[in-house]
Amino acid sequence: MASNVIARAGANIAFIKYWGNRPGADNLPLNLSISMTLFACVTTTAAALLDENASGDEIRLDGAPPGEKSAGRICLFLDRVRRIAGRKERARVTSQNSFPTGCGIASSASGFAALAVAASAAYGIRADAAELSRIARLGSGSAARSVPGGFVELHPGSAHEESFAEPIAPETHWPELCDLIALVSREEKPVSSAEGHRLARTSEALAGRLAAIPDRAGRVRQGILRRDLALLGEAAEEDALSMHAVMLTSRPPLIYWSAGTLEAMRAVYGLRKRGIEAYFTIDAGPNVHVLTRKKDAVRVADEIAREVGCEVLTDHAGPGARIV
Numbered sequence: 001m002a003s004n005v006i007a008r009a010g011a012n013i014a015f016i017k018y019w020g021n022r023p024g025a026d027n028l029p030l031n032l033s034i035s036m037t038l039f040a041c042v043t044t045t046a047a048a049l050l051d052e053n054a055s056g057d058e059i060r061l062d063g064a065p066p067g068e069k070s071a072g073r074i075c076l077f078l079d080r081v082r083r084i085a086g087r088k089e090r091a092r093v094t095s096q097n098s099f100p101t102g103c104g105i106a107s108s109a110s111g112f113a114a115l116a117v118a119a120s121a122a123y124g125i126r127a128d129a130a131e132l133s134r135i136a137r138l139g140s141g142s143a144a145r146s147v148p149g150g151f152v153e154l155h156p157g158s159a160h161e162e163s164f165a166e167p168i169a170p171e172t173h174w175p176e177l178c179d180l181i182a183l184v185s186r187e188e189k190p191v192s193s194a195e196g197h198r199l200a201r202t203s204e205a206l207a208g209r210l211a212a213i214p215d216r217a218g219r220v221r222q223g224i225l226r227r228d229l230a231l232l233g234e235a236a237e238e239d240a241l242s243m244h245a246v247m248l249t250s251r252p253p254l255i256y257w258s259a260g261t262l263e264a265m266r267a268v269y270g271l272r273k274r275g276i277e278a279y280f281t282i283d284a285g286p287n288v289h290v291l292t293r294k295k296d297a298v299r300v301a302d303e304i305a306r307e308v309g310c311e312v313l314t315d316h317a318g319p320g321a322r323i324v
Helices: 068-085 107-122 129-139 141-146 193-202 206-226 229-248 259-273 294-309
Strands: 004-016 033-049 058-061 091-097 151-154 165-169 177-183 278-281 288-293 311-315
Touching: 004 107, 004 141, 004 206, 004 229, 004 278, 033 107, 033 141, 033 177, 033 206, 033 311, 058 068, 068 091, 068 107, 068 129, 091 107, 107 129, 107 141, 129 141, 129 165, 141 151, 165 206, 177 294, 193 229, 206 229, 229 278, 229 288, 259 278, 259 288, 259 294, 288 294, 294 311
Parallel strands: 058 091
Antiparallel strands: 004 033, 033 091, 033 151, 151 165, 177 288, 177 311, 278 288
16 A cells, blocks of 8 residues: 555546536536546645544645635545545645636646545555546546546446546547637636536526537547547537536526636637637636647637737646556
8 A cells, every 4th residue: 555645637628518417426427528638737636644643634735725615525535535445544635736726727627636546546445547537526527537638538327337437539649639728817716616516407408408418429529539620629619608508597697707708709709710720618617728720829829818818828638647
């Protein structure tokens, strides 16, 4: 058994979004989702077992103690890892993100994926990639997708064993595809994704969204496998707007967009009108991901930065969660 482990995992950008859970505490998604694990937006997490006399877990995120809700969520996840391992020792967890936390760039995905790998190893759990994906899902549904690298599909399943992520294509499959992140806000979003998932069932738009996903997911898979940006991008835009329609019609409604979000979307539409392939997708937050080709990335990033007045991060497909 390892007593001190450091792991790293990338955030991911979902082309087919996961929004809404089945009843229960296992974060079983209502629908399949498809994503790309990122290279530069990563979380690095260390997990070390404490003395048997320690009264609680010790947690620091980005150099500071987490808030009460975040701490509770992490401790609950560690309790589940301990039950799987059959152990009782508390843990010291330190975690650092290479990108802004809690503003809709999937920091919970990379965070719980890295923690799943580090904590599982520290507690002596022998798990393959599928099992680590299941464990990561217990902390955050989207974290299941950050365990594999490259292009990934998360199976929703109706039970814990059935819901895990696996690769569609490796990180080297499409080197020309870039993800530009228009960072319109660094502020932590006021309503967490976990709370948003609970509200999804209150939306009249949810049934229509769930019915449309199989066809849309088929186009996304083909877009990835054929390296067809238009096929992927059009379906990803549709799905992002569909998910936000569910949010807007939830009770109470969730409005994650800001003025900068709309400006970035308009900038992408303007680029396409001028013949530059660029497509947007937006997770649960105000920041906008723009999919484009490497040859156009500098021009697209410069134009969005100028029109929106924001920083633009550049990323691409990266490896899965691993011990470093």
